[in-house]
Amino acid sequence: MGQTLTSKREKNALVWFGQNWIFLFLLFLVILFSFVGRGFFSPKTLNNILISSSPALLLAAGEAFVIITGGIDLSVGFVRGLISVLSAIVMRDLYALGYSPAFAISVGIIVGLGVGLLPGLVNGILVAKFRVPPFIATLGMYGIANGFALRLSQGFPISFVPPQAREIGNGFIAYWFPGKGISFFAPPEGISGAEVRHIVGIIPYSILIAGVIIAVFSFILTRTQFGQHTYAIGGSIDAARRAGILVDRHLIKVYMISSFFAALAGVLSVLVFGNGAPTQFASSLELFAVAAVVIGGASLMGGKGSLTKTAVGVFILSVLEIGFLMAGVFPFYRYIAVGAVLVFAVIIDQVMPELVYE
């Protein structure tokens, strides 16, 4: 009697650990780097991680939807680049024609997000209606999106967008100046020179935009019928069909969500850097998105995954990158570390359920 209770408790503890180890792992990394990374434990590093992770968070969140259905979307990195270039061109040209910055930026964003649905629509139709394996369908779109991006940009960044774009992309909700108080939406006035570096930004807009949208879609995934159907399709596509789910239409929507998120990442990058840049081949953005989703506990076989944990996956990759850098570790070792963490994550997800069911 007593023994079963303990083993049950142990089992529960194991299940809990299996499900939540990545939160602990992230915490462990933060503590570790706070000791070994020079200047790591500070609000500036936090802001650095938040700002620079925003586009990756969006790519990974979209990718998570597709992976939960048992598919994969390899096109997200280049869709991001295409939309970055396209929306920057719209902003630049409207601004050059004399329209107001607000108008130019808004139209650029709307055009970018609108066109950003198209690659997903095509991917979805190919996968759902023509039964093209997702790997191939989205690999095709990978090339097509990149080709269009290079055609539009000639391989060079699109500059000369309204300078206000950068202010949105790099702004904070509030600014705290130690000893002088807080100001909202704009840095406190009358501070110049070296004093500027003491200002602490609180919640960058870029993470706010990414965070709110991911929260909405996380709600959709966990609390609505749409979300349930997404998991059901990933669990067993035939069972989902028999249960009366309109699988084809659902898959098309899921691929559109993925490319919408990629488009959002592209638009966001224009706001942060004030230019539109085609994605470079070496950057492997789609693979890092897949890695974050898998570290977040999703299975490439489908049916499993969560946006919250995917976000933790993105932060783990980001913390590894920044932490090793600040600890002075040579860059090439970081690639090794990231690879090792990815494999480690999958092993834990494989081993834990077995331990639990033993």
Add this chain to the structure above:
Amino acid sequence: MKRSLLAVLTVSLLVLVLVGGVLAQEKAPKIAYISGILDPFQVLIGEGIKDKGAELGMEVFIAEHPKAWGPEVQVPILEAVAARGDIDLIAIVPTSQEALIAPLKRIYESGVEIITVDTYLGDGDYSTPSEWSFPLTFIGTDNFQGGVEVAHRLAEMIGGKGKVFVETTNPDVSSVVERVEGFKQGISEYPDIELVGVEYCLDVQEKAQQQVAAALQANPDIVGIFGTNLYSAQGAYQAVVNAGLKEAVKIATWDATEELIQALRAGQVDLVLAQKPYEIGTLAAEWAYKYLVEGQEVPKRIVPGFFFFTAENVDDPEAQQYIYKLD
């Protein structure tokens, strides 16, 4: 009878060859330029060849500019130029160190001289015999030397002391690797300057921003950053501004594109190295003339200089010619 016929034939052939030779001597040499891609830098090389060629009385043919960078687009254009049959020398920007060797060698063997400009074949060393040593010369920037000069200029801007950082793109692209190596070499001459790191952003701006922000946090006293191209410089600038260090940190970068010149005017970067595409072109035409007409020997490697843009000289009239833009 037979013998006299042979003699007549031989004599007339000789006469033909001689007359032909004399005629060819009088005809102005004709040179062609084939660029790597349609962009201001490559077009400016062509402008240089055209202007200098005209000045020296040569005919210059500028081939259609490829719409994308790569041998699959460039080789058909090259073949079309060679098929004209009236070209004495081709100046080309090879879009692949390997893939252009065979087609160019074929054309060279048919009697057309080759000069490579901006980029090169093989390892770029034409002075020792090899499969790719047939071109007359390689005229282009020395990335290593450029890195050394950036180091000296940046050192001067930061007063010869403090910490510096390098944000670069890829660990496997020779041009940027050479820039970084040159920079290291240049900086090593300053005992009071410490290079605190080299990071690779893979041409992703947010990665550059993330890495520079982290480096600034770990070493808040960094005073100079070398961003080896636009993306790395842009990411570095954004990180510096977000850290409130805009006045304290100098950023040096490479290539005088309009974007970077604009960034220099806006105070986002402090030093821009400009290669001299127009001068690459004029050198190509000049050496083509010296070889074809005067019979001079051509050095296997010709290095044009650099121009450095700073906030002080960016609006000088004489500096404008070094911006990569077309009028």
